[in-house]
Amino acid sequence: MTPAIELENVSKYFGKFPAVDSLSLTVPQGVVYGLLGPNGAGKTTTIRMIMNITAADSGEILVLGSPMTRQMQNRIGYLPEERGLYRKMKVLDHLFFLAAIKEVPAETARQRIAEWADRLELKPWLKKKVDELSKGMQQKVQFIATIIHDPEVLILDEPFSGLDPINTAIIKEYLAEFRKKGKTIVFSTHVLEQAEKLCDEICLLARSKKVLEGNLRDLKRRFSKDLLHLLVECRPEEIAALPGVASSQAVNGGYVVALAPGTDQREFLRHAMDCHPLRGFSAKEPELEEIYLDAIRAAGIEETRTIE
Amino acid sequence: MSWKKIFAVIRREYLERVRTKAFWIATFLVPVFFLGYMAVQFAAIRKTSGERKVAVVDTTGKLAPALATELASREEAMKQKKPGSRGIHWIVEPRPVTGDMEKTKETLRKEVLDKKIYGYLVLDPELIEKDRAEYYSISVSEFVALTQLEQAINKVLLRQKIQDRGLPASLGKELERRVDLKTLKVTTKGTAEEKGAGIIAAIVFMVIMYMTFFMYGFQNLRGVIEEKTNRIVELVIASVRPTELMVGKIVGIGLVGLTQYMIWSLVAMNLSLPGIASIMAMGESGAPTIPLSMIGYFLLFFLLGYFLYASVYTAIGAPFNSDQEAQQLSMIPSMLIVGGMAVYPSVMNNPNGPVAVAASLFPFTAPLIMYLRTAIAEPPVWQIGLCIVILILSTIGMAWLAGRIYRVGILMYGKKPTLPEILRWVRYRPGKVLQPATPPAR
Numbered sequence: 094m095t096p097a098i099e100l101e102n103v104s105k106y107f108g109k110f111p112a113v114d115s116l117s118l119t120v121p122q123g124v125v126y127g128l129l130g131p132n133g134a135g136k137t138t139t140i141r142m143i144m145n146i147t148a149a150d151s152g153e154i155l156v157l158g159s160p161m162t163r164q165m166q167n168r169i170g171y172l173p174e175e176r177g178l179y180r181k182m183k184v185l186d187h188l189f190f191l192a193a194i195k196e197v198p199a200e201t202a203r204q205r206i207a208e209w210a211d212r213l214e215l216k217p218w219l220k221k222k223v224d225e226l227s228k229g230m231q232q233k234v235q236f237i238a239t240i241i242h243d244p245e246v247l248i249l250d251e252p253f254s255g256l257d258p259i260n261t262a263i264i265k266e267y268l269a270e271f272r273k274k275g276k277t278i279v280f281s282t283h284v285l286e287q288a289e290k291l292c293d294e295i296c297l298l299a300r301s302k303k304v305l306e307g308n309l310r311d312l313k314r315r316f317s318k319d320l321l322h323l324l325v326e327c328r329p330e331e332i333a334a335l336p337g338v339a340s341s342q343a344v345n346g347g348y349v350v351a352l353a354p355g356t357d358q359r360e361f362l363r364h365a366m367d368c369h370p371l372r373g374f375s376a377k378e379p380e381l382e383e384i385y386l387d388a389i390r391a392a393g394i395e396e397t398r399t400i401e
Numbered sequence: 402m403s404w405k406k407i408f409a410v411i412r413r414e415y416l417e418r419v420r421t422k423a424f425w426i427a428t429f430l431v432p433v434f435f436l437g438y439m440a441v442q443f444a445a446i447r448k449t450s451g452e453r454k455v456a457v458v459d460t461t462g463k464l465a466p467a468l469a470t471e472l473a474s475r476e477e478a479m480k481q482k483k484p485g486s487r488g489i490h491w492i493v494e495p496r497p498v499t500g501d502m503e504k505t506k507e508t509l510r511k512e513v514l515d516k517k518i519y520g521y522l523v524l525d526p527e528l529i530e531k532d533r534a535e536y537y538s539i540s541v542s543e544f545v546a547l548t549q550l551e552q553a554i555n556k557v558l559l560r561q562k563i564q565d566r567g568l569p570a571s572l573g574k575e576l577e578r579r580v581d582l583k584t585l586k587v588t589t590k591g592t593a594e595e596k597g598a599g600i601i602a603a604i605v606f607m608v609i610m611y612m613t614f615f616m617y618g619f620q621n622l623r624g625v626i627e628e629k630t631n632r633i634v635e636l637v638i639a640s641v642r643p644t645e646l647m648v649g650k651i652v653g654i655g656l657v658g659l660t661q662y663m664i665w666s667l668v669a670m671n672l673s674l675p676g677i678a679s680i681m682a683m684g685e686s687g688a689p690t691i692p693l694s695m696i697g698y699f700l701l702f703f704l705l706g707y708f709l710y711a712s713v714y715t716a717i718g719a720p721f722n723s724d725q726e727a728q729q730l731s732m733i734p735s736m737l738i739v740g741g742m743a744v745y746p747s748v749m750n751n752p753n754g755p756v757a758v759a760a761s762l763f764p765f766t767a768p769l770i771m772y773l774r775t776a777i778a779e780p781p782v783w784q785i786g787l788c789i790v791i792l793i794l795s796t797i798g799m800a801w802l803a804g805r806i807y808r809v810g811i812l813m814y815g816k817k818p819t820l821p822e823i824l825r826w827v828r829y830r831p832g833k834v835l836q837p838a839t840p841p842a843r
Binding site for chain 2: 173175177180
């Protein structure tokens with residue numbers, strides 16, 4: 094299957110400063126793809142180049158197997174980071190306008206607006222001016238705008254920024270449903286916990302460069318450091334004294350133990366059970382944040398900015 | 402270019418503007434103000450009325466009674482010509498010289514200041530010898546009143562001179578007769594009597610065009626900036642190309658302007674524009690006919706000028722984040738529009754002179770000036786043609802320039818860009834977006 098989005102050696106310079114530096118990535122169809130990295134890593138520029146809002150200086154960008162053309166524009170739903178609405182327009186008129194510039198026939202637009210307004214509880218607001226809506230309501234309007242033309246690919250730049258927990262939940266639900274239909278979602282965020290919960294695939298950016306890309310589960314396996322979470326009651330020295338323990342850290346109700354390279358997990362657990370009353374254990378996966386920090390360390394990029 | 406998308410933008414721009422209260426208020430207030438202003442102006446000039454008590458110090462001893470009679474008979478004639486009209490009622494009060502002339506003047510000066518008399522007139526043989534008479538008053542700028550007085554004095558003097566030479570009084574009547582200069586405009590279709598109303602209508606139309614260049618040109622600038630500050634522009638740009646958005650916006654706003662004209666002309670037709678125009682034609686009676694070509698040229702030059710100025714205003718609005726930031730640069734088109742108005746008097750004087758020709762070929766003054774020339778004179782056809790070609794070419798050039806600034810500018814937030822930066826955007830050529838990937842040169 095043709096990838097939903099393909100970037101090949103794409104660069105963009107603002108003056109002498111590289112905003113995106115020879116970036117290559119592949120977004121397969123039907124996945125939730127996270128474009129991650131701190132502010133200023135080049136996420137928005139990458140997305141704008143995919144949307145052909147900003148032109149790349151070099152490289153090739155393919156969307157659904159072809160360059161971003163006018164027809165392609167109508168098959169993609171885009172939610173920019175800088176998003177707003179015409180403040181004096183009535184909500185219904187506004188949605189019709191946004192549908193019209195995606196060349197959605199008026200009748201289809203009418204049905205979809207009705208459907209979504211119903212689901213997002215926006216119906217009583219349709220005749221109101223955008224100005225009179227709360228920020229959360231306006232965001233709902235913007236989300237409807239991105240899907241009014243039933244796109245195949247959704248590209249969302251920081252979709253959760255400024256959303257309250259209730260609306261975040263609504264949007265997540267709608268993304269899940271979208272994905273169930275086999276559509277592709279690309280979104281950027283600087284909040285790694287969110288990405289961890291939502292993404293199938295990720296691309297980590299730092300300092301305009303790609304640091305890491307791939308399936309999240311594979312990455313976790315790859316970056317796993319043989320960490321074990323032990324539920325046990327004993328003193329820290331006793332844990333540290335167990336054979337094969339490289340380091341250990343007390344956590345709630347037990348310890349997270351890193352095994353020395355080459356240690357057999359089963360051997361270690363058998364031994365631990367013999368010595369101490371072990372109530373339970375689990376393999377502890379590395380968190381995305383740790384993967385990220387490891388990856389940039391490995392890539393030799395000195396990241397001075399802290400990640401949220 | 403997707404016309405469907407451009408149409409959607411035009412529709413939005415048009416409907417959202419026409420639906421505002423501001424549009425309707427402007428639609429009805431502009432003509433009200435305009436006509437009100439004109440009416441006040443003309444009323445002030447034409448309808449000077451009331452009592453004017455004037456003391457006359459007549460050292461010739463013969464003129465004052467004759468002047469009183471003359472002024473009274475003029476008033477009578479006026480009343481017969483236009484019954485019910487209120488003109489100036491002159492009361493002539495002859496005064497002897499008490500003591501010397503200076504003392505008399507001093508007394509009268511006090512009376513004027515005390516408002517006992519409106520003014521005083523000195524008719525002295527020595528002055529008259531030098532073709533002078535002196536009128537003293539607080540208000541010496543009443544055009545109509547002073548003209549009446551002057552004409553009356555001259556008439557009286559003429560009669561006096563004829564009488565002094567012993568010539569028949571009928572000669573006086575004969576000498577008082579004047580001719581009226583009737584202006585007839587030569588056109589390719591023959592000659593037509595020009596009553597002045599046509600010229601005034603042309604000027605009124607030009608002023609309307611001038612105002613709408615400001616109003617609607619500036620709305621483009623506001624609109625562009627508003628989309629930026631609202632942060633809506635990127636959402637729209639994901640569906641519509643910047644050029645399409647720009648074209649849609651300019652056309653949509655232009656249609657709002659045309660709608661306003663339509664409403665104005667409908668109202669004017671019903672409220673009888675001829676009546677209004679004839680007031681403005683300074684009492685010339687009869688309805689002026691506004692030739693169809695005048696309206697045709699009006700629409701043509703309005704559209705050409707509007708597209709040119711709209712492009713300029715768009716280019717100026719795009720780089721900035723607020724009206725304030727754009728203010729400095731928006732002075733440029735404003736000055737250019739005013740420039741057209743500034744040369745119009747000299748074009749009126751010599752509609753086919755060098756100033757007129759130059760101003761009607763310079764694109765930024767051309768719409769106003771060429772329009773005026775087509776209305777008041779018959780400019781050579783090649784000049785009209787050349788003017789239209791120049792306007793179309795410069796509009797295309799300006800739109801191209803605006804488009805280049807626009808597509809970069811609308812996504813620029815934050816710092817106010819400098820002029821060199823904006824010029825760099827014009828030259829900016831993005832790397833071929835879709836060129837095949839090449840390994841990075843390191």
